[in-house]
Amino acid sequence: MNHDEQIGDVVNFYDTHPINEQQILEKLERDKVDPNNVTEDVLQNYDQDHFGGVAANDVLASLAGIDRDCHVLDVCCGMGGPSRYLAHNYGCRVTGIDLAESRIAGATRLTGMTGLGDRVEFRNANALEMPFADGTFDVVISQEAFCHIPDKDTLVAQCARVVKPGGRIAFTDILVTDSTCQSTRARLQREMTFQELASAVSYKTALEREDCSLLEHHDVSDKWRVILADRLVMYRNLKDQTVDRFGEAHFARWDSAYSFFVGLYETGELGGGRFLARRNTD
Numbered sequence: 202m203n204h205d206e207q208i209g210d211v212v213n214f215y216d217t218h219p220i221n222e223q224q225i226l227e228k229l230e231r232d233k234v235d236p237n238n239v240t241e242d243v244l245q246n247y248d249q250d251h252f253g254g255v256a257a258n259d260v261l262a263s264l265a266g267i268d269r270d271c272h273v274l275d276v277c278c279g280m281g282g283p284s285r286y287l288a289h290n291y292g293c294r295v296t297g298i299d300l301a302e303s304r305i306a307g308a309t310r311l312t313g314m315t316g317l318g319d320r321v322e323f324r325n326a327n328a329l330e331m332p333f334a335d336g337t338f339d340v341v342i343s344q345e346a347f348c349h350i351p352d353k354d355t356l357v358a359q360c361a362r363v364v365k366p367g368g369r370i371a372f373t374d375i376l377v378t379d380s381t382c383q384s385t386r387a388r389l390q391r392e393m394t395f396q397e398l399a400s401a402v403s404y405k406t407a408l409e410r411e412d413c414s415l416l417e418h419h420d421v422s423d424k425w426r427v428i429l430a431d432r433l434v435m436y437r438n439l440k441d442q443t444v445d446r447f448g449e450a451h452f453a454r455w456d457s458a459y460s461f462f463v464g465l466y467e468t469g470e471l472g473g474g475r476f477l478a479r480r481n482t483d
């Protein structure tokens with residue numbers, strides 16, 4: 202598969218994802234929340250698309266030392282849940298980028314609803330070609346997205362380029378383990394659009410090559426095993442909405458792919474890591 206095909210697959214995966222703007226708006230309506238009067242304190246419970254909800258945002262924020270003086274880049278921001286949360290709760294400015302235009306359009310509309318548009322902005326961009334000058338950001342963050350990006354060396358080089366010297370890069374990602382076999386990687390690429398999976402060691406090497414120091418690495422595999430079992434139940438509870446929107450066959454494909462993915466945490470064929478790196482100063 203060439204690079205354009207990989208990108209097309211990821212965009213299609215997120216254009217037909219069970220968690221989407223429409224699904225969020227319908228859930229708000231079912232919960233009797235007026236979308237014209239929704240605050241970030243409420244919306245934050247509906248719009249996070251990573252493992253561990255808003256608590257995971259706080260862990261990353263604390264790791265990276267995010268405060269009101271920071272300009273944060275949220276790489277692969279999805280519908281902007283973490284970006285809005287960080288701006289609202291830490292007072293920082295956040296720029297989010299995402300490959301999928303539908304995600305950026307949704308992120309922009311949801312942000313408008315919460316009135317956070319003065320501190321949070323979004324751009325449709327590929328993380329492998331970030332449209333920012335060198336040293337623009339104090340902090341770069343990302344959650345559960347780098348797995349979709351081929352060419353981790355370029356990705357890490359881009360993150361290191363756009364962060365200021367002394368700035369921090371804090372992220373979580375799905376990782377291979379010693380027991381991840383080739384057929385598992387191939388199926389995850391086909392069904393979950395995980396274009397390339399890294400390990401803790403490969404991230405350390407890539408970061409050091411870009412003049413960054415890996416300050417902390419936490420193995421979150423055990424935590425994610427529990428969270429992912431709950432997420433599978435959550436996606437199954439969204440069956441009716443997913444079938445209405447994308448059809449029965451799409452739901453069946455999703456369910457098969459996601460249960461395979463979740464099962465890999467039971468067998469130890471996949472893991473997870475949380476990383477903090479700092480770009481070295483001269």
Ligand SMILES: C[S@@+](CC[C@H](N)C(=O)[O-])C[C@H]1O[C@@H](n2cnc3c(N)ncnc32)[C@H](O)[C@@H]1O
Nearest residue numbers: 249250251277278279299300301327328346349
């Ligand atoms: C699991 S979602 C995570 C969203 C968000 N980080 C959150 O926690 O709510 C992964 C996101 O990565 C985006 N993505 C995948 N490959 C990308 C790339 N090369 N450049 C930018 N975004 C990308 C997808 O479009 C998707 O929105």
